[in-house]
Each structure stands twice: as structure tokens, then as C-alpha cells.
Amino acid sequence: MIHRGLKPNAVTFVNLSKGCSHAGMVEDGLNYFNSMEKIYGVVPKEEHYSCAIDLLGRAGKLKEAEDFINNMAKLAADKLMKAEPKNSVAHVWLSNIYAKEKQWEDVRSLRKMIKISNMNKNKTHVFGVEDWSHPQKKEIYEKLDSLLDQIKRIGYVPQTESVLIEMDDNLKEKLLHYHSERLAVAFSLLTCPAGMPIIVKKYLRVCSDCHSALNFISKVTERNISRFHHFSNGSCSCGDYW
Structure with a gap:
């Protein structure tokens, strides 16, 4: 194509990558991928990244694929x-x-x-991890501690692997206990009428430990809790698959 004056485009590189993948030509395939934008001005798209991952995966280079x-x-x-x-x-x-x-x-x-x-990740009634700024912080933390005792009695076990920080497991458990959505739920339980559904708005994905804790909290409090997921009577609308 180059010799004939034809400029390769996005489709060209998809086919090149697939050919290299099926032929086991890992180095050539990666060279083509790296040359796309640098030499030919073709910005890689989702399909090009997918092809590069397939190229490495087929060759058994799983660590390289993960790094990629x-x-x-x-x-x-x-x-x-x-x-x-x-x-x-x-x-x-x-x-x-x-x-x-x-x-x-x-x-x-x-x-x-x-x-x-x-x-700050929160916009309304500003709650952050281990947030001590709220005027009702004393009542909120007492409510959280009470909830923790209740949900542990019915089977809740902290998932400390959810904390991606190098620290002692006891400190990890404490950090999980004071995640922002739990502060928001505790505040709602203190201030909203009995039986009223609780809605927590947060655009970050819920961690696995908070997902588990909110399941248990919905059961012990007999409240419906919505946080994109819908927790009711100890179970979630996602069926614990999210």
C-alpha cells in the first residue's frame, strides 16, 4: 500500500493486527500498533486495543496483556x-x-x-471517607457503630481486601466502616421518617464491602436503600453480580 501511494487507515490496522494475531507474529503486531498514530496519523480505537490484547493473549503472554x-x-x-x-x-x-x-x-x-x-466526591450533605466535618457527626458515628454491631450478628464479615492501601487489617476494617455511603445512610436513618426509602447518589462504583454491608443494613433496618443498586430485605437487585 505504501509503495503504491495508498495511505493505511483504521480498517487496515485492524486486519493487520488480526493477521499477526492468528500467525503468532506478536512483535510485528505490536510494531504495527505502535506505528499507527506516530507514523500514519491513525488514532487507535477500541477495536485496535482489543486486537492488541488478543494478540498477546493468543501467544500466552498474559502478564504482558495485563500490563497493556x-x-x-x-x-x-x-x-x-x-x-x-x-x-x-x-x-x-x-x-x-x-x-x-x-x-x-x-x-x-x-x-x-x-x-x-x-x-470532594460528594455534592449534597458532603460526606467523605472518615468525614468528621458534619455538624451531626457524633450521632452519625454512634449510629454507624450500632449498625455494625447489628449486621455482624447476622453474618456480615468485613472484606478488607477492598481497601487498596498498605495498612493493618484492623485499620482497613475501620476505614471501610466509615465509607461515605455508609455515613450518608446513617445520616438518613437518623433524619428520615421510619419506613422512608433511602437514596444515596454517588458516581463511583460501590466497593464489594459496602455492597455487602448495605445488603445487611437493609435487612436489619427494614429500609429500602438505593445507590444505583437497590437493596431490600438483605438482597440486592443485581443478585450480587455487578
């Missing part, structure tokens, strides 16, 4: 951070990626930057 996916996530988070510097979602994504790779110094630096920038 992580780098994609870092790139996406970095672009979002530049486009929306006050949007905390990208910072949380990147922090979780660093934590999974045990890059603790990067995690600490990123969390420090978030704190300095005064970015």
Missing part, C-alpha cells in the same frame, strides 16, 4: 484528569491502578494531590 490493559487505563485516566482536573473519578481510578501494582508512593502522592486540590 493497565497502561490503557492509566492513559484514559490521565486524559480525563487533563480534561477535567477537578473531577475526582479519574484520580480514584489511577490511585486504584497504582495500588493494585503496589506503587504505594504513587498512591500517596495522588491522594495528597486530591487533598490539596480540595476535591
Whole structure:
């Protein structure tokens, strides 16, 4: 194509990648992928990234495929951070990626930057992890402690692996206990009439431990709790698959 003066496009590179994948030509396939934008000005799309992952997977290079996916996530988070510097979602994504790779110094630096920038994930009745700023904090924390005792009695076990920070398990359990959605639920239980459904709005994905805890809380309080997922009488609308 080059010799005939034809410029390769996005479709060309999809077919090249698939050909290299089926032929086991990993190095050639990755070279084509890396040359797309640098040499030919073709911006990689979802299908090109998918082909690159397939290329590595078929060759049994699973660690390289995992690294490739992580780098994609870092790139996406970095672009979002530049486009929306006050949007905390990208910072949380990147922090979780660093934590999974045990890059603790990067995690600490990123969390420090978030704190300095005064970015807060919550907009209404501002609740954050271990938030001590609310005027009813004493009552809220007492309610949370009471809820913890109740849900532990019916089978709740803290999932400390949900905390992607290097610390003691007891501290992880404490951190989970004071997640922002739990503070919001405790506040609602204190201030909303009995039987009224509780709606928590948060644009970050619920962690597995909070998902479990909210299931149990809905049971002991006999309240319907909505947080994208709908918790009622100890079960979730997702069937614990999300």
C-alpha cells in the first residue's frame, strides 16, 4: 500500500493486527500498533486495543496483556484528569491502578494531590471517607457503630481486601466502616421518617464491602436503600453480580 501511494487507515490496522494475531507474529503486531498514530496519523480505537490484547493473549503472554490493559487505563485516566482536573473519578481510578501494582508512593502522592486540590466526591450533605466535618457527626458515628454491631450478628464479615492501601487489617476494617455511603445512610436513618426509602447518589462504583454491608443494613433496618443498586430485605437487585 505504501509503495503504491495508498495511505493505511483504521480498517487496515485492524486486519493487520488480526493477521499477526492468528500467525503468532506478536512483535510485528505490536510494531504495527505502535506505528499507527506516530507514523500514519491513525488514532487507535477500541477495536485496535482489543486486537492488541488478543494478540498477546493468543501467544500466552498474559502478564504482558495485563500490563497493556493497565497502561490503557492509566492513559484514559490521565486524559480525563487533563480534561477535567477537578473531577475526582479519574484520580480514584489511577490511585486504584497504582495500588493494585503496589506503587504505594504513587498512591500517596495522588491522594495528597486530591487533598490539596480540595476535591470532594460528594455534592449534597458532603460526606467523605472518615468525614468528621458534619455538624451531626457524633450521632452519625454512634449510629454507624450500632449498625455494625447489628449486621455482624447476622453474618456480615468485613472484606478488607477492598481497601487498596498498605495498612493493618484492623485499620482497613475501620476505614471501610466509615465509607461515605455508609455515613450518608446513617445520616438518613437518623433524619428520615421510619419506613422512608433511602437514596444515596454517588458516581463511583460501590466497593464489594459496602455492597455487602448495605445488603445487611437493609435487612436489619427494614429500609429500602438505593445507590444505583437497590437493596431490600438483605438482597440486592443485581443478585450480587455487578
